[in-house]
Structure formats: structure tokens, C-alpha cells
Amino acid sequence: xxxxxxxxxxxxxxxxxxxxxxxxxxxxxxxxxxxxxxxxxxxxxxxxxxxxxxxxxxxxxxxxxxxxxxxxxxxxxxxxxxxxxxxxxxxxxxxxxxxxxxxxxxxxxxxxxxxxxxxxxxxxxxxxxxxxxxxxxxxxxxxxxxxxxxxxxxxxxxxxxxxxxxxxxxxxxxxxx
Amino acid sequence: xxxxxxxxxxxxxxxxxxxxxxxxxxxxxxxxxxxxxxxxxxxxxxxxxxxxxxxxxxxxxxxxxxxxxxxxxxxxxxxxxxxxxxxxxxxxxxxxxxxxxxxxxxxxxxxxxxxxxxxxxxxxxxxxxxxxxxxxxxxxxxxxxxxxxxxxxxxxxxxxxxxxxxxxxxxxxxxxx
Numbered sequence: 128x129x130x131x132x133x134x135x136x137x138x139x140x141x142x143x144x145x146x147x148x149x150x151x152x153x154x155x156x157x158x159x160x161x162x163x164x165x166x167x168x169x170x171x172x173x174x175x176x177x178x179x180x181x182x183x184x185x186x187x188x189x190x191x192x193x194x195x196x197x198x199x200x201x202x203x204x205x206x207x208x209x210x211x212x213x214x215x216x217x218x219x220x221x222x223x224x225x226x227x228x229x230x231x232x233x234x235x236x237x238x239x240x241x242x243x244x245x246x247x248x249x250x251x252x253x254x255x256x257x258x259x260x261x262x263x264x265x266x267x268x269x270x271x272x273x274x275x276x277x278x279x280x281x282x283x284x285x286x287x288x289x290x291x292x293x294x295x296x297x298x299x300x301x302x303x304x
Numbered sequence: 305x306x307x308x309x310x311x312x313x314x315x316x317x318x319x320x321x322x323x324x325x326x327x328x329x330x331x332x333x334x335x336x337x338x339x340x341x342x343x344x345x346x347x348x349x350x351x352x353x354x355x356x357x358x359x360x361x362x363x364x365x366x367x368x369x370x371x372x373x374x375x376x377x378x379x380x381x382x383x384x385x386x387x388x389x390x391x392x393x394x395x396x397x398x399x400x401x402x403x404x405x406x407x408x409x410x411x412x413x414x415x416x417x418x419x420x421x422x423x424x425x426x427x428x429x430x431x432x433x434x435x436x437x438x439x440x441x442x443x444x445x446x447x448x449x450x451x452x453x454x455x456x457x458x459x460x461x462x463x464x465x466x467x468x469x470x471x472x473x474x475x476x477x478x479x480x481x
Contacts, residue, residue: 175399181472219351224428264373293369
């Protein structure tokens with residue numbers, strides 16, 4: 128409802144009311160409220176596109192496409208068990224493509240690959256200067272986030288994911304640099 | 305079959321045989337063969353990520369997300385009837401997001417939006433120095449292309465799309481700069 132929203136105290140109050148009435152504890156509900164109020168106006172906007180993440184059913188085959196056919200420099204395979212993925216980075220002159228393959232039984236990309244047998248673009252990641260400012264601004268404007276606090280992402284930086292239904296169908300990751 | 309292919313004269317011959325045996329006329333079959341032979345080894349690899357294209361069901365709503373919430377500079381709406389799309393560009397410091405919405409009855413993204421009601425990432429576009437060198441290399445390595453000749457893309461530059469099934473499920477556009 129981006130275009131219909133009235134970005135005002137009303138939406139802040141609604142956000143807070145939703146948090147208090149939901150299953151969130153008072154303690155965790157207070158933090159987003161503080162963030163929301165502190166951050167309005169502080170968010171400095173989007174930075175660089177950090178990467179485009181592609182979930183692939185065959186990591187070696189996808190790596191070979193970018194390395195051997197398209198002649199881009201690629202990284203070694205990186206195992207990230209805490210994120211449930213194996214990753215290869217394809218380095219382009221201005222950004223990266225991140226090839227993701229499930230690692231372990233509860234990989235967050237297994238369901239995606241079940242639905243998209245040939246693979247597909249899983250998310251895009253854009254840099255922000257301050258993740259909490261970004262989160263506060265997004266929440267105040269009714270963009271749902273997938274976690275109430277930043278998490279440490281695959282690059283060791285704080286990240287948050289935004290709900291695809293509020294972002295034109297796109298899973299949007301914001302990463303603090 | 306990227307990882308299994310033997311990138312040799314065998315695959316060139318197979319490509320040529322397939323073209324001759326298929327529905328392609330001898331005239332159009334000759335051109336890819338010439339391209340293939342001329343281009344092996346000439347392709348200089350991938351350049352910058354030119355844009356990520358997102359098909360959206362509501363262009364104003366998506367534009368507002370990037371302009372008003374995420375505070376990125378966005379272009380005016382550009383009507384491209386010859387491509388069947390309306391476009392808004394979101395300018396990031398290192399690349400662009402292209403928001404696509406159908407224009408006219410036979411828009412190439414209508415079917416995509418039928419399947420993806422909330423919208424979604426439609427393709428990524430990567431720059432190459434010479435589109436015919438790139439096409440020759442891709443064809444020689446059995447990556448299917450969606451046209452036998454470059455077309456003039458939305459930015460007035462020669463482009464070609466690669467078959468998603470040969471590219472990890474991703475619709476990959478190559479654009480000559």
C-alpha cells in the first residue's frame with residue numbers, strides 16, 4: 128500500500144499498536160518503536176547494489192557458465208553452514224552475482240528451488256549506511272521486515288530482509304556497510 | 305550441460321548440424337556458423353551489471369517505494385511501445401533497477417505478471433564489448449539464445465537474451481555498449 132499510505136504519526140501509531148497487540152513481547156515491541164521514532168528523517172537512502180543472488184540447482188554447472196563461458200572471475204566455493212548455503216561469487220566490475228546452493232537439510236533456499244527447478248534470482252542486496260535507520264524508516268512506512276532486529280549476513284555485516292509483497296514481489300536485502 | 309560440454313570443434317559441428325537439420329533456413333544457419341568460428345576466443349568477457357529489471361503490477365506504487373521510502377533518485381516514466389513496456393529507472397550509485405510495467409496488449413511481461421501477481425525480478429542485463437563475439441561464444445558452448453541476431457534494446461543498444469534454462473533459471477540479457 129505504498130502509494131496509498133499516509134506517512135505520518137498515524138502510521139507510527141499503527142505500527143506500535145500492531146506490535147503491542149501481536150505476539151511480540153513488550154520488550155521487543157519497544158525497540159522497533161524507539162527505532163521508528165529515532166530514525167524518521169535519518170535514513171540516508173540506498174547505496175550500491177551489493178549483489179544479485181541466484182539460487183541454482185547445480186553449483187558447478189552455474190559456476191562454469193560464468194567462469195568458462197562468460198569469462199568472469201569467480202571465487203572458490205564458500206560453505207556457510209550457519210546460513211544453510213554454499214556460495215560462489217561472480218565478480219563483475221561494478222557488483223557481484225552470488226550463486227547460492229543449499230547446504231544442509233534446512234536450507235532457506237530449498238523451498239525456492241523446489242518451486243524453481245532450473246533455479247532463479249532469489250534476492251537483491253542493496254547497501255545502506257545505517258541498518259537501524261533504514262529499518263526505522265521502512266517500518267514507519269509500513270514496509271514489513273522479516274526480522275525485528277538486524278541479523279549478521281553472509282558477509283559478516285548486519286542485514287535485514289524486506290517482505291517481497293511490500294517490494295514489488297522482490298526479496299530485498301539491505302546490508303549495512 | 306555447461307559442465308559436461310567438450311568445448312571443441314565437436315560442439316561447433318553439432319551446433320551447425322542442429323541448425324541445418326532444424327527449421328532454420330540455410331541462409332540464417334550460415335550466419336551463426338560464421339559468428340561461431342569468427343568469435344571463438346574473441347569474446348572479452350562480461351562487463352558491468354547494467355541493470356536488474358523488476359516487473360511490477362503497479363508502477364506508481366513501486367516507484368514510490370524506491371523514491372519516497374528508500375529515497376533513491378528515479379527517472380520519469382518512459383513509454384516504450386515498441387518493447388511493450390513502461391519503464392522507470394531507479395538510479396543506484398553503481399547500477400540501475402529498471403521497473404517494468406506492461407504497455408499495450410501484447411506486452412512481453414504480461415505472462416510473467418500473470419504468474420507472479422506481486423511482481424518479481426524479470427531479468428538481469430550485463431554489458432559486453434561486442435555482442436556478436438558474445439553470441440558466437442555462447443552458441444559454440446551450447447547456450448541457447450532467444451534470437452539469432454542482436455536486437456535493439458530499450459536503451460537503443462544491440463542486445464540478446466539467453467535462454468533461462470541454460471543460465472541457472474535466469475533470463476540473462478547481454479547489451480553491447
